[in-house]
Amino acid sequence: MWLPQQRKAGPMGAVPPQAMRGDRMPVEQTRTPGPGWRADELFAGLTSGQFSCVRSCLRAEVVDIERHDRVLQRTSVPSMIGVLIAGTALDTQIREDGSTSLVDVVEVGDLFGDGWDSLSEGTNRAIVAASPGRAILLDSHRLIHGDSGCSVRPVVVENFLRCVMKKHHRLREHFDLVTRRSLRERLSSFLLGAAERNGYRQFTIPISRAELASFLNADRTAVSRELARMRDESLISFHRNSFALHDLIRPGNNGHSEATAARSGPGYATRPGKTSRHSEQAQSVQPTCRQSRLGG
Incomplete structure (x- = not known):
């Protein structure tokens, strides 16, 4: 059974420095994602025995979140991406004056944090929980440039590209909506x-x-x-x-x-x-x- 590391996300305004860089926060304990989790799109094609490789190869960890918690934040160079497995979160852009705008609504099975490395310097983005839930965080650098001998990574990379295309279509719909x-x-x-x-x-x-x-x-x-x-x-x-x-x-x-x-x-x-x-x-x-x- 897959036993990824788990941590507790912090409240808004109390984000550890490493999270401000898009890195993972300190680990508190280890547990499974729990029944009913739906990260199946990202991990489709993997057997239950292969999930143990996700923890070591991609540094996967499960995060329990509460409403208003900042699950992930980007102010410089991010290294983590995530997939929501329970609850709802908001992908927000934070302006210099502290005001925010809503970029996307992240729901169960959706990716977040992907593409942040292509944002211009100084752009601040954050994933904020809109309800209690749970997410899985992965090391994006290891996903793209990880060990070529890992049997799990190619499958997850292929699924990741499908998820990115799906997200692109959703963001395109949002653009059509606001225009x-x-x-x-x-x-x-x-x-x-x-x-x-x-x-x-x-x-x-x-x-x-x-x-x-x-x-x-x-x-x-x-x-x-x-x-x-x-x-x-x-x-x-x-x-x-x-x-x-x-x-x-x-x-x-x-x-x-x-x-x-x-x-x-x-x-x-x-x-x-x-x-x-x-x-x-x-x-x-x-x-x-x-x-x-x-x-x-």
Whole structure:
């Protein structure tokens, strides 16, 4: 059984100096990733016996994380990359004035930290946990330039390239999203993409309203105002981070709706103290909906 090293990530504002360089933090104990972990894309094709090679050849370690922990940070030359095996994290860019912008939402099975070595000098990036979870960190230098005699490394490198291509496609979708002209178009594309990836007309997103605004390159107040308008028009229902789509139209499709009509179903309840001419549709969603991958 694979027994990678494990450490505990530190809270925001308390990052050890070696983590500021993208290096790993001190190791506290050793344990397995745990049941239900899903780093299968990166380690596809490996037997359980070969996982022991990952620890020695690629210096793999498992990190338990809590909300707001900085899992990895880059200020100079990084040497670590990671894959999330539980929870949700945010790939953020930190500006000189301390403000941040959201580059990507990292979910289970996603890579992070890859490509940081190609960033310009002085660019500061950090992976911040949005929820409790767990990640596996690997030495990127050993992954690319490791021992040629290691039987595990070529398989992981091939899987790594596939994961990078998948991430590139996701970032391209994000670019297409934020370049849409209006905030209504960005919100509609985001919500429809989340519903399609989830496979359900009701879902929960793993980020806050402020983080959603940053992801859409918009002001938080403007996002809240536009969501309220969409709710009043009976296009969507929402309760905090839980959403349901009613008659939402994908932007750019000449007015043809691609959304599902969610007029009834489990998880719905009438909004207390409010009725409208579309009361059958304008219902709030209880915060028990399934979480979805972001996209648009």
